[in-house]
Amino acid sequence: MSTTLETDICILGGGIAGLWLNARLRQQGFSTLLLETATLGGGQSIKSQGIIHGGTKYALHGKLTTAAEAIAAMPGRWRDCLEGNGELDLTPVRLLSPFHYLWSPGGLVSNMAGFFASKALRGRVDAVKGEALPAVFQSPRFKGKVYRLAELVLDVPSVIERLTELAGHSLVAAEPISIERDDNNQIACVRSGDLTIKAQRYVLTSGEGNQALQADWGVEQPAMQRRPLQMVLVKGPQLPGLYAHCLGSSPKPRLTVTTHPTADGQWCWYLGGELAEQGVDLPAAELIARARKELGELLPWVDLDDSQWATLKVNRAEPAQSGLVRPDSAYVQGVHNALVCWPTKLALSPHLSDLVLEQLQQAGVTPRTAQPVHALPQPTAATPIWDTCF
Ligand code: FAD
Structure with a gap:
């Protein structure tokens, strides 16, 4: 009818x-x-990483762009919603991490340190040390630097x-x-x-x-334009929570890691950043091998022996530029x-x-x-x- x-x-x-x-x-x-x-x-x-960006990722070349300015208000607006004081009541939504982080595996960040400490980024990028470090970086084997961003990570399904x-x-x-x-x-x-x-x-x-x-x-x-990605997923019972961009030598994050709860009680690391952009056309097995090597170099103390691996191809759809x-x-x-x-x-x-x-x-x-x-x-x-x- x-x-x-x-x-x-x-x-x-x-x-x-x-x-x-x-x-x-x-x-x-x-x-x-x-x-x-x-x-x-x-x-x-549902395939996104759930990061409520404040624009810092777009400032990795050392200056704030229009994009960084336009997006700067978003974490505050989402936080208000999560706390029940915003335009929509999102109090039942699961917050995966109150902060997203930026980490440099070695001395690389030294030439960015002045910029991160600048007035323009005050309150948006703060260096963290010692006990304030996320647990995964508290290993004595970690020699890099960690910055906390005024950004949050949400469980998108919720x-x-x-x-x-x-x-x-x-x-x-x-x-x-x-x-x-x-x-x-x-x-x-x-x-x-x-x-x-x-x-x-x-x-x-x-x-x-x-x-x-x-x-x-x-x-x-x-x-419309499509920008393709091939993301990597790693699932294991013991994976520590990690919500961070790893700085590389280009203005884009070398790796972006978020951690998500799975229905069978395990945790899944979802890997994006340059790994996913540059791995778009690789066979899944080759990209997984690259991701394993990358994690082995960056976080060698994390045990990935019993993990399961997968990749996911997905397009970002946007207005053509x-x-x-x-x-x-x-x-x-x-x-x-x-x-x-x-x-x-x-x-x-x-x-x-x-x-x-x-x-x-x-x-x-x-x-x-x-x-x-x-x-x-x-x-x-x-x-x-x-x-x-x-
Ligand atoms: P979609 O989520 O694609 O929704 C479109 C909907 O329309 C779908 O449900 C589809 O089934 C439906 N549909 C399609 N055709 C029709 C039709 N003819 N009639 C009716 N319905 C139809 N952004 C962030 O801010 N933070 C992140 O951490 C982040 N991570 C990302 C990670 C990845 C791997 C990707 C791919 C993107 C990420 N993004 C992130 C970007 C973000 O996911 C997208 O900008 C956003 O989800 C787009 O939402 P949308 O509602 O426009 O599109």
């Missing part, structure tokens, strides 16, 4: 961007429907779970979606199987899926009666929803329609990758 629902805002895609925006819009009194064709968070979001709760009945498990346009190229409605949705505004937050939606709609701009560089901030582009969005970082989802709210306000879009009542199936949350990759 066909169903037509009307809502203020129709959101396409339930990753972090769509779910965060949905919660903010509902809070502002808008009726919403969020359509998800697979699982909530199952695109990039963020998705909480945002799903905040969505109430606004979520819909959709079949493949088609966009119907009118003579002016505006979106007339969105169809999914027997369901038709009409809205004041449509918001595309489908990550990599935005490209196909735009093609279906017949709109080429904004163009010249030279495949990383965009600077969250991205929202108005196209006719829709907004095409990419947060570019999980951490920037609050910024993305600010930009959407601003654009709605500028266009005079206000809450008008009551929240539609429906009995359509709801999408389920994605399973954490550390429980599916091994």
